[in-house]
Amino acid sequence: xxxxxxxxxxxxxxxxxxxxxxxxxxxxxxxxxxxxxxxxxxxxxxxxxxxxxxxxxxxxxxxxxxxxxxxxxxxxxxxxxxxxxxxxxxxxxxxxxxxxxxxxxxxxxxxxxxxxxxxxxxxxxxxxxxxxxxxxxxxxxxxxxxxxxxxxxxxxxxxxxxxxxxxxxxxxxxxxxxxx
Amino acid sequence: xxxxxxxxxxxxxxxxxxxxxxxxxxxxxxxxxxxxxxxxxxxxxxxxxxxxxxxxxxxxxxxxxxxxxxxxxxxxxxxxxxxxxxxxxxxxxxxxxxxxxxxxxxxxxxxxxxxxxxxxxxxxxxxxx
Numbered sequence: 065x066x067x068x069x070x071x072x073x074x075x076x077x078x079x080x081x082x083x084x085x086x087x088x089x090x091x092x093x094x095x096x097x098x099x100x101x102x103x104x105x106x107x108x109x110x111x112x113x114x115x116x117x118x119x120x121x122x123x124x125x126x127x128x129x130x131x132x133x134x135x136x137x138x139x140x141x142x143x144x145x146x147x148x149x150x151x152x153x154x155x156x157x158x159x160x161x162x163x164x165x166x167x168x169x170x171x172x173x174x175x176x177x178x179x180x181x182x183x184x185x186x187x188x189x190x191x192x193x194x195x196x197x198x199x200x201x202x203x204x205x206x207x208x209x210x211x212x213x214x215x216x217x218x219x220x221x222x223x224x225x226x227x228x229x230x231x232x233x234x235x236x237x238x239x240x241x242x243x244x
Numbered sequence: 245x246x247x248x249x250x251x252x253x254x255x256x257x258x259x260x261x262x263x264x265x266x267x268x269x270x271x272x273x274x275x276x277x278x279x280x281x282x283x284x285x286x287x288x289x290x291x292x293x294x295x296x297x298x299x300x301x302x303x304x305x306x307x308x309x310x311x312x313x314x315x316x317x318x319x320x321x322x323x324x325x326x327x328x329x330x331x332x333x334x335x336x337x338x339x340x341x342x343x344x345x346x347x348x349x350x351x352x353x354x355x356x357x358x359x360x361x362x363x364x365x366x367x368x369x370x371x372x373x
Contacts, residue, residue: 090274091266098264105264113278120282178260186261201254202263229250232257237248239256 082120085136092203093140099198100144100191102183111147115140130212137199137213145191178239185235189228192216196224197232 093115098108119136126135186194192214199210200221211221248256266274 086275086278090271094264094266094274099261103261103264108264109274109277113274113281116278117281175260179262182257182261186257202258229253233248233253236253236256239260 081132082116082123085119085132086116089133089136093137096137096195096198096203097140097144099186099202100141100194101148102187103179107147108144111144112140115143118143134209134212138215141191141195141213144195148191181236181239185232188231188235190224193224193228193231196221197228200225 090112093112094108097111097115098105101107101111115136119139122139126132129135130138186197189197195214196210199205199213200207205213207218207221207225211218214221214224216224
């Protein structure tokens with residue numbers, strides 16, 4: 065593989081870039097991972113930290129084909145996907161609700177039943193659909209930027225968003241009826 | 245019954261699902277844990293520079309960054325031509341991201357001053373970026 069980093073200053077510079085990256089991307093990384101990992105706070109923090117570590121490890125061979133931010137978010141999405149195993153999430157979710165009394169303080173505010181239904185609906189999305197939904201609709205990224213992260217064409221990303229919304233609309237229709 | 249708009253649906257998910265926003269304290273804890281993990285992994289990185297120096301340098305750079313004016317954005321050119329297909333396996337993606345390539349730090353001298361890292365940070369990205 066081509067070696068991009070040729071000098072010590074460049075290596076040091078890239079380490080410093082990672083520090084800047086942590087400052088710039090920490091909050092967004094945690095937020096995206098949180099949505100991709102079924103609202104599991106600890107898993108989201110782990111995914112974000114692991115993504116930064118993997119980025120730090122791989123920084124010397126970063127080719128600069130994309131911006132550092134886009135490259136990092138790709139790593140984050142991959143890292144979140146690694147953690148997003150259905151059985152793993154189901155286990156965590158069951159444990160969460162099985163211990164709801166003592167875990168309640170860690171849950172986000174809102175109706176627990178609504179949250180449960182949304183969680184089940186989000187689980188029905190593919191990882192790409194969930195990532196697209198989280199980046200664009202929940203984190204306010206542009207379609208173009210999110211498409212770059214997932215390495216797909218903007219049209220493909222719009223398709224992911226369309227399917228994600230259709231699934232959520234179908235799965236969460238009952239919630240809408242309740243407020244009519 | 246009226247049809248729920250996309251905006252209403254998204255807002256319902258956003259409010260119902262909640263968000264994870266870190267407080268200043270949680271950010272500090274996150275960073276500390278991150279550096280601790282980095283320290284713990286140094287043997288696998290084969291870093292003769294020494295994990296402690298790296299972590300100290302990162303901390304110093306962080307401190308310097310907090311008091312210096314903002315630097316310009318790093319280049320945003322994007323190329324997805326080398327991206328593997330969506331259905332590609334983990335190995336393909338890892339190689340594309342540069343994650344599967346062993347990192348070698350052998351040519352970084354052990355006596356590299358920590359201050360140099362902060363200076364490098366201040367100087368900003370090179371022209372090639």
